[in-house]
Amino acid sequence: MLKKLIVFLLIGTLGYTLAVTFSSIPIGANRIGSLDNPETVAAYYLDKSPNDLKVANTITAVVVNFRGFDTLGEVSVLFLAATGLASILYRKEEEEEEEENKRHISHRLNLPSSSLVQTGAKILFPLILLLGIYVFIHGHLTPGGGFQGGAIIATGFLLMLVSYKGFKNNHKIMVWLESLAGLGFVGVGLYGLIRYGSFLQNTGWTGNLNDLVSGGLIPLIYIFVGIKVATELTNVLDILLNIKSRRK
């Protein structure tokens, strides 16, 4: 009872504080200021992104160029999450057999899905991969980018994992792809460090606005991020789905 009271008091205080704070911030007001004489970060980004970097999608420019180091950290957090998941859920064979004897898992989980689902998945899978690759290659031109494209590709793998019980990812290729993508990201950063004197520094060459090859190193970095996110999410799904099907 006391716990309930404390919780409601806490929630009420939080809600009230947030409401009071945000009621003084008008929605839809222009807080960016003029772009010709940028005084805010947003105005600086909106000014620099199309004019200096020639990147159409300002958010990509912010994520990959202006805050590129942050994105490298973000990718490592994702990698750590995948590794942590694998290490927490890893168990030895004997342990599994013991568990299997203790409880009977529903046999439904081990049945294959219907042929309708399997045929549909087979047709959709390459198209989903294509869409994902399109999204991360065009990350600097259209809404989307490495993280979104990677997530789309992982949904394709999820579809295959759900519809085919025997579907196995080639772990060797996955690990290699992931490592190479991560190394590629760091390599691009080191290239900037050696060539221009600061980590992840973009090249001077930027191309034209709205060209596929524009923005210097930004598309390259987002392709690496896309591959890395796709393989990591696929690994996470693979681990989570194989907890049960591993015991036969």
Place this chain on the structure above:
Amino acid sequence: MMEFQALFEQYRDLITIAVYGTAIALIVIGLYAVLMKKHLVKIVIGLSIMDAGIHLLFVAIGYISGGTAPIFSPGNENAGARMVDPVPQALVLTAIVIGFAVTALALSLVIRLYKHHHTANIDQLNSLKW
């Protein structure tokens, strides 16, 4: 465009209450679930709901009435003056990915706890209680 602006000005108070209200309600509901629910999976769902509320709050702060997405697509090259704030959107992109990582790790811990104790009720997971 002008019609939208006029409509937005007309209903500004209502929109403010609706957007901020939804975001704050999501945060509060998520916190309630985290603090009061007994089932571990429900607690993780509460964390995700809180995440969604915070993302909504971020994007709402960055909105500028009548603004377009901050993308200089063909035919839109000189529209920089009427674009919404790109900074909160970039931060939300980061926050979504971190939220995913947190959820995945939390769920794996839940699975491990469930396998060890054969229950996901936090009241029964009392082996560390003293």
